[in-house]
Amino acid sequence: MNLTLDLERARAQIEAYAREYGLDFFPTVFELIDNKELNEIAAYGGFPTRYPHWRFGMEYDRLQKGYSYGLSKIYELVINNNPCYAYLMKSNSLVDQKLVIAHVYGHCDFFKNNVYFEHTDRKMMDRMANHGTIIRQEVERVGLSLVEEFLDRCLALDNLIDLHAPAMIRSQPSKPEDDSARRSIPRLPAKAYMDRFINPSEYLKAEERKQVDAVHRAQRFPPTPQRDVLKFLLDHAPLKRWQQQILSLVREEAYYFAPQAQTKIMNEGWASYWHSTMMTQRVLKDSEVIDFADHHAGTLASMPGRLNPYKLGIELMRDIELRWNQGRYGKDWENCDNYEQRKRWDLKLGQGRKKIFEVRQVYCDVTFIDTFLHQEFCDAQKFYVYRTNPRTGRPEIASRDHQLVKEQILWGISNMGQPLIEVTDGNSNNRGELYLSHRFEGLELDLAQAAETLRSLEVLWGRPIHLESKVDDKGMLISCVKGEISSNEIKPSGTTQRT
Amino acid sequence: MIQKIERDRTRFREIVRGKIKQDLKRFITQGEMFGRQGKKIVSIPLPGIELPRFRFGSNQKSGVGQGDGEGEGSGEGQAGDQPGNHLLEVELSLDEMAEILGEELKLPRIEPRGRDEILASKGLYTGISRTGPESLRHFRRTIRAALRRQLITGTYEPDDPVIIPIRADRYYRSWRKKDSPQNSAVIIYMMDVSGSMGKEQKEIVRIEAFWLNTWLRSQYRKITLRYIVHDAVAREVDEHTFFHLRESGGTKISSAYELCAQMIEERFPPSLWNVYPFHFSDGDNWSGRDTDRCLQLLSDRILPSCNVFCYGQVKSAYGSGQFKKDLDQRFPVDPRVITSEIADRDAILDSIRVFLGTGR
Numbered sequence: 001m002n003l004t005l006d007l008e009r010a011r012a013q014i015e016a017y018a019r020e021y022g023l024d025f026f027p028t029v030f031e032l033i034d035n036k037e038l039n040e041i042a043a044y045g046g047f048p049t050r051y052p053h054w055r056f057g058m059e060y061d062r063l064q065k066g067y068s069y070g071l072s073k074i075y076e077l078v079i080n081n082n083p084c085y086a087y088l089m090k091s092n093s094l095v096d097q098k099l100v101i102a103h104v105y106g107h108c109d110f111f112k113n114n115v116y117f118e119h120t121d122r123k124m125m126d127r128m129a130n131h132g133t134i135i136r137q138e139v140e141r142v143g144l145s146l147v148e149e150f151l152d153r154c155l156a157l158d159n160l161i162d163l164h165a166p167a168m169i170r171s172q173p174s175k176p177e178d179d180s181a182r183r184s185i186p187r188l189p190a191k192a193y194m195d196r197f198i199n200p201s202e203y204l205k206a207e208e209r210k211q212v213d214a215v216h217r218a219q220r221f222p223p224t225p226q227r228d229v230l231k232f233l234l235d236h237a238p239l240k241r242w243q244q245q246i247l248s249l250v251r252e253e254a255y256y257f258a259p260q261a262q263t264k265i266m267n268e269g270w271a272s273y274w275h276s277t278m279m280t281q282r283v284l285k286d287s288e289v290i291d292f293a294d295h296h297a298g299t300l301a302s303m304p305g306r307l308n309p310y311k312l313g314i315e316l317m318r319d320i321e322l323r324w325n326q327g328r329y330g331k332d333w334e335n336c337d338n339y340e341q342r343k344r345w346d347l348k349l350g351q352g353r354k355k356i357f358e359v360r361q362v363y364c365d366v367t368f369i370d371t372f373l374h375q376e377f378c379d380a381q382k383f384y385v386y387r388t389n390p391r392t393g394r395p396e397i398a399s400r401d402h403q404l405v406k407e408q409i410l411w412g413i414s415n416m417g418q419p420l421i422e423v424t425d426g427n428s429n430n431r432g433e434l435y436l437s438h439r440f441e442g443l444e445l446d447l448a449q450a451a452e453t454l455r456s457l458e459v460l461w462g463r464p465i466h467l468e469s470k471v472d473d474k475g476m477l478i479s480c481v482k483g484e485i486s487s488n489e490i491k492p493s494g495t496t497q498r499t
Numbered sequence: 500m501i502q503k504i505e506r507d508r509t510r511f512r513e514i515v516r517g518k519i520k521q522d523l524k525r526f527i528t529q530g531e532m533f534g535r536q537g538k539k540i541v542s543i544p545l546p547g548i549e550l551p552r553f554r555f556g557s558n559q560k561s562g563v564g565q566g567d568g569e570g571e572g573s574g575e576g577q578a579g580d581q582p583g584n585h586l587l588e589v590e591l592s593l594d595e596m597a598e599i600l601g602e603e604l605k606l607p608r609i610e611p612r613g614r615d616e617i618l619a620s621k622g623l624y625t626g627i628s629r630t631g632p633e634s635l636r637h638f639r640r641t642i643r644a645a646l647r648r649q650l651i652t653g654t655y656e657p658d659d660p661v662i663i664p665i666r667a668d669r670y671y672r673s674w675r676k677k678d679s680p681q682n683s684a685v686i687i688y689m690m691d692v693s694g695s696m697g698k699e700q701k702e703i704v705r706i707e708a709f710w711l712n713t714w715l716r717s718q719y720r721k722i723t724l725r726y727i728v729h730d731a732v733a734r735e736v737d738e739h740t741f742f743h744l745r746e747s748g749g750t751k752i753s754s755a756y757e758l759c760a761q762m763i764e765e766r767f768p769p770s771l772w773n774v775y776p777f778h779f780s781d782g783d784n785w786s787g788r789d790t791d792r793c794l795q796l797l798s799d800r801i802l803p804s805c806n807v808f809c810y811g812q813v814k815s816a817y818g819s820g821q822f823k824k825d826l827d828q829r830f831p832v833d834p835r836v837i838t839s840e841i842a843d844r845d846a847i848l849d850s851i852r853v854f855l856g857t858g859r
Contacts (some may be wrong), residue, residue: 055507
């Protein structure tokens with residue numbers, strides 16, 4: 001830590017307050033750095049030791065230009081690691097720094113306690129450094145252009161992971177069985193004359209069918225559709241060792257970053273809730289109130305047609321706290337339709353704080369929005385759904401109904417707003433071709449990009465790739481054979497027709 | 500800390516440069532992307548550096564917003580949630596763009612005409628001195644000197660830290676005169692705004708003028724722009740008017756040349772200025788007599804005082820294109836007269852190459 005005396009005093013004070021409020025976090029290391037360094041670290045996703053790649057340069061360029069033209073500015077950067085690393089920008093005023101420090105402790109608490117972060121590597125700082133070393137070594141060994149090209153291909157696929165995999169076991173490794181065991185159908189022991197009652201023929205047939213199915217399933221590859229396409233490639237694609245290493249580190253990083261996208265709204269809401277609470281109740285001096293309010297309002301500002309995760313998060317947290325303080329939940333509350341009664345409803349339960357601590361532990365954005373967004377909240381926050389009017393070509397407010405608002409938000413954040421694509425067959429046409437399925441849920445794929453991605457996949461897989469999706473409500477099979485893209489309509493009967 | 504990121508940034512820029520080189524033509528002809536925001540930035544939408552991946556298409560026409568949903572929301576609102584056209588906005592400064600343009604068109608650096616004797620002197624605050632005017636007193640150093648003196652003499656009391664500078668403590672900022680050779684240029688744009696020059700023709704002129712400005716700006720420290728429009732009479736206008744005015748009526752090119760010559764003589768003596776007159780027209784002139792007068796004006800008054808005279812003939816449905824022929828006939832070998840024909844937007848690049856390729 002290299003904080004100035006003032007800052008260190010503020011930090012120690014805020015840390016003490018945070019602990020008093022019950023926040024629970026890893027030790028947190030603050031670094032005071034200038035804007036160039038901050039932008040650099042931000043471009044590397046928070047890890048100064050990360051591997052070299054042009055896209056970090058691109059990000060840096062964007063941040064640096066945004067900063068120098070006064071368009072955007074990063075206030076804070078905090079890394080999920082044990083210890084947590086947080087970066088403060090040198091040129092910020094003391095009030096801003098205090099706000100940021102308080103905000104950071106909110107994030108750190110969230111990282112440590114939210115269940116979606118449980119599987120993340122808390123020594124990621126070291127691991128990223130290792131990744132950096134691996135890439136640099138491979139660059140020296142096989143050359144920059146090869147490594148970069150392969151890395152680009154892998155990065156194009158890094159959204160094909162299974163978000164829930166860390167929390168569950170998808171499939172048991174199947175045990176090889178010998179044929180004889182499979183052939184015989186289990187029978188209950190019975191005397192010969194009782195056998196057709198105890199083991200009726202229907203039962204035997206059903207058993208047999210089960211076994212046949214099991215055999216078929218075992219022959220399928222993979223046995224069940226696999227969402228973790230990257231893992232499937234790692235296990236089965238004909239990759240060289242260095243390629244495997246790179247693909248594997250890209251996958252690891254994707255899993256590390258995933259929870260941050262899954263909990264963006266909650267995480268920012270939680271941190272904002274705490275900076276606001278700590279600053280206004282304990283930290284602020286009279287002279288600092290205006291600056292704080294100004295900055296805080298800027299953070300929570302909402303723009304037309306856009307959803308500010310900070311705003312949505314903090315408001316929803318506060319709403320939950322209020323509801324559980326006043327007992328505005330449960331059957332009695334739901335069934336009460338007396339306006340006056342509802343308005344004055346207060347059971348004085350005081351459970352609010354406890355509830356939001358629980359929420360920060362077990363929810364992610366999807367479940368958070370799904371569970372806690374309700375009509376009165378939508379009304380108070382003036383949420384709306386807009387649609388483009390096809391006649392005028394302008395967006396218009398379509399509805400303020402909370403179900404629709406909820407649906408629309410969830411659309412955007414389910415599976416991190418990414419299409420769900422899984423491997424259904426690794427040996428398609430019995431020619432080792434890879435068959436992928438897009439689980440269609442109403443939004444079409446960007447076909448141009450999908451075609452490019454298929455090309456990348458083909459290079460990795462070494463054999464043709466097929467992707468089943470839907471276009472204009474019709475099933476579509478997009479195939480990539482030796483870089484050539486063709487698409488065929490899938491007829492419901494299963495036959496395909498060339499278009 | 501040496502910035503590791505600079506290497507990545509350089510790599511990125513190299514990739515971008517490669518892309519821009521291929522697509523430069525398209526950029527110029529589309530004329531869609533140079534919004535000059537504020538002082539010196541332009542945004543160039545540049546396809547293809549965002550890695551392609553499986554993602555949702557842009558058929559999503561709805562989203563969630565917050566607020567009353569009125570007013571300015573309508574236009575801008577959508578921008579936020581949409582995945583966009585998969586374009587990456589790469590911001591380049593005008594200097595970088597000029598550099599790319601120069602590389603791409605293999606434009607020679609312009610040799611300013613021998614004006615090294617034109618010096619401009621400029622004061623630069625570079626040093627510190629013990630004497631100077633009070634208005635330039637360096638407060639921090641003065642206080643520091645006073646503090647040091649008080650500490651040494653033992654008159655500083657930590658409990659009552661009062662520092663009083665005396666005359667001997669005072670420091671002042673000092674400046675040094677720096678002479679720099681100055682070369683400045685004036686670009687005089689003339690455009691025919693008679694009835695036959697349509698919107699498309701003006702757009703072509705506008706795009707071409709943008710790139711000419713960009714290049715010349717990178718070559719001279721100071722660029723002055725002047726705009727003249729003419730139909731049967733000529734007048735000087737501002738930039739906005741120049742590009743948006745639509746007049747009708749006849750065409751007397753000599754009126755513009757007259758005004759241009761007058762402007763050069765009165766305000767931009769060639770001993771002080773590099774003069775670049777550019778004239779854009781569709782090639783129709785009122786009469787042969789007027790054309791003769793134009794040629795006369797050119798050879799007598801304009802050519803002697805300018806670096807190069809460029810005539811761009813924008814093709815239009817009505818223009819005859821006679822004027823270019825007349826010019827070429829009259830000045831077949833004069834390196835100071837450059838003519839080019841711009842058939843459509845795609846020809847802009849070639850035209851720029853013709854105009855600036857001589858390095859004059």
